[in-house]
Amino acid sequence: MxxxxxxxxxxxxxxxxxxxxxxxxxxxxxxxxxxxxxxxxxxxxxxxxxxxxxxxxxxxxxxxxxxxxxxxxxxxxxxxxxxxxxxxxxxxxxxxxxxxxxxxxxxxxxxxxxxxxxxxxxxxxxxxxxxxxxxxxxxxxxxxxxxxxxxxxxxxxxxxxxxxxxxxxxxxxxxxGREPGFADKAEAAVGKMGKKQARLYRELRRRYQESGDAEALGEAQALLEAQQNLTIADRARLAGYLDGGGRSVLAxxxxxxxxxxRMPGLDGRKMSKSYGNTLSLRESDADIEHKIRTMPTDPARVRRNDPGEPEKCPVFDLHKVYSDADTREWVQTGCRSAGIGCLDCKKPLIGAVQAEVAPIRERAAELASxxxxxxxxxxxxxxxxxxxxxxxxxxxxxxxxxxxxxx
Incomplete structure (x- = not known):
């Protein structure tokens, strides 16, 4: 975030x-x-x-x-x-x-x-x-x-x-937010805070309104949040009373x-039901293996000994999500040198996705029952x-x- x-x-x-x-x-x-x-x-x-x-x-x-x-x-x-x-x-x-x-x-x-x-x-x-x-x-x-x-x-x-x-x-x-008698209601709310807290609130409000002390405003706002005996309405009134405005009803x-x-789908596009390229959270191990094994790869790799380019391959997009740095390096080197085939490349990916989905699928089955x-x-x-x-x-x-x- x-x-x-x-x-x-x-x-x-x-x-x-x-x-x-x-x-x-x-x-x-x-x-x-x-x-x-x-x-x-x-x-x-x-x-x-x-x-x-x-x-x-x-x-x-x-x-x-x-x-x-x-x-x-x-x-x-x-x-x-x-x-x-x-x-x-x-x-x-x-x-x-x-x-x-x-x-x-x-x-x-x-x-x-x-x-x-x-x-x-x-x-x-x-x-x-x-x-x-x-x-x-x-x-x-x-x-x-x-x-x-x-x-x-x-x-x-x-x-x-x-x-x-x-x-x-x-x-x-x-x-x-400009309710009738706002100031009177705000002062009544201050009185509910207790003498010590009310005195501190008034002092912080004075410092903010007289000199624009932003630190005082922050302290006063934190003070209000910590009050347990104020209703939502009173807290909103006092928040507005701090800056001289009305009650802030809606925050x-x-x-x-x-x-x-970006979670890549099975065809390289963003994973989406509308594209039909998804792996569901309850996918079976067999379906995961079948879907990944049949994923399209770099079109330049027509034969096993043809070198490829991982950055043009949808399978490598999934490796970026599921594989560690060593595995990604192994894929890049092996693909570009034709040292590994496309099915070799897909095997660790199949295992990683299966390992992630399995506990979710099992828990979902328990809940559904x-x-x-x-x-x-x-x-x-x-x-x-x-x-x-x-x-x-x-x-x-x-x-x-x-x-x-x-x-």
Missing amino acids: SQTLASGDRILSGMRPTGRLHLGHYHGVLRNWIRLQETNECFFFVADWHALTTAYEKREVISESVWDMVVDWLACGVNPNLATLFIQSRVIEHAELHLLLSMIAPLGWLERVPTYKDQIAELREKDLATYGFLGYPVLQSADILIYGASGVPVGEDQVSHVELTRELARRFNYLF EPEALLTHAP DPEHVQQVVTDGCDRARGVARQTMQEVRSAIGLDYRQR
Whole structure:
């Protein structure tokens, strides 16, 4: 990741259920999730509503893929004791926040999202002239903002979506963060901190507002994060009170650029279900061997004694992922001198992929045989996610004026 992430910061990430996962998902996303769950509060969700934006006619595939995907997550090492796993459509608050954000989302912002026109061009066979497809970045923003996520792991092509989320949060806070009696409510919140902490907060606020002391601002923000007896609303008020603004109802997330090496497929292109060039996370040893043995190689090697060029060979792209430096050197020297044949080159690769997939496949089989356990993991995760989402929506409704409290 390109940014420094503080330990304990909340992370939000999801996947669309469009079929069984493959090694591209594992190396590009899941290994990162497994690292993040050890140090951060992670929310990982099945983005089933998002799947409908481009595959609404494939409801059976989506329905079947939801549980397959959760099984694959667990089999790879995503730990429900460390992370919250849930299904997007089971936390209805996502839809409510999506609706409310859509009321303030300028149409031009959505039409300028780079991936909007790109996908329209790439998926010409699909009817994407729908309200849902145009508005899916707003739904994505709701997914993030409803959990107050500090960071969202994304590839470079998704940075614009996180930036849109930041802009929507900023616009929401500008429109609705100036609640009546804000200063009085903020002072009341300061009083809840205790005399010593309240005195320190006021001193740090004074230093920042009078002289722009950035160090004082950082100390005050850290002080707020450490307060256990403040509600989310009070903490948001005091964060806004620090800089003289209003209440920050929705937190602006950061895009966490993930270093995901391009996972090559069996034909040299990026591994993708749409290309039919994948190795699934539950592939059998026999199928792994067959698929790798039949991979295309450098076309210059027509005969066994013809020298080749590894950099032109899809097999060597996989060696870059799975083989150590000595093995890669052996492949390069042997290929260029015709000292080894293509099947010789593929053997260590077959063994490495089989060794990686075997424990995942075995664990997935155990989980698939106990669907009640998998469903309970998701039920527990949905309950936890729903609790956090409900708190956010209480604040959102209050800020907009939709709580209709009797005066």
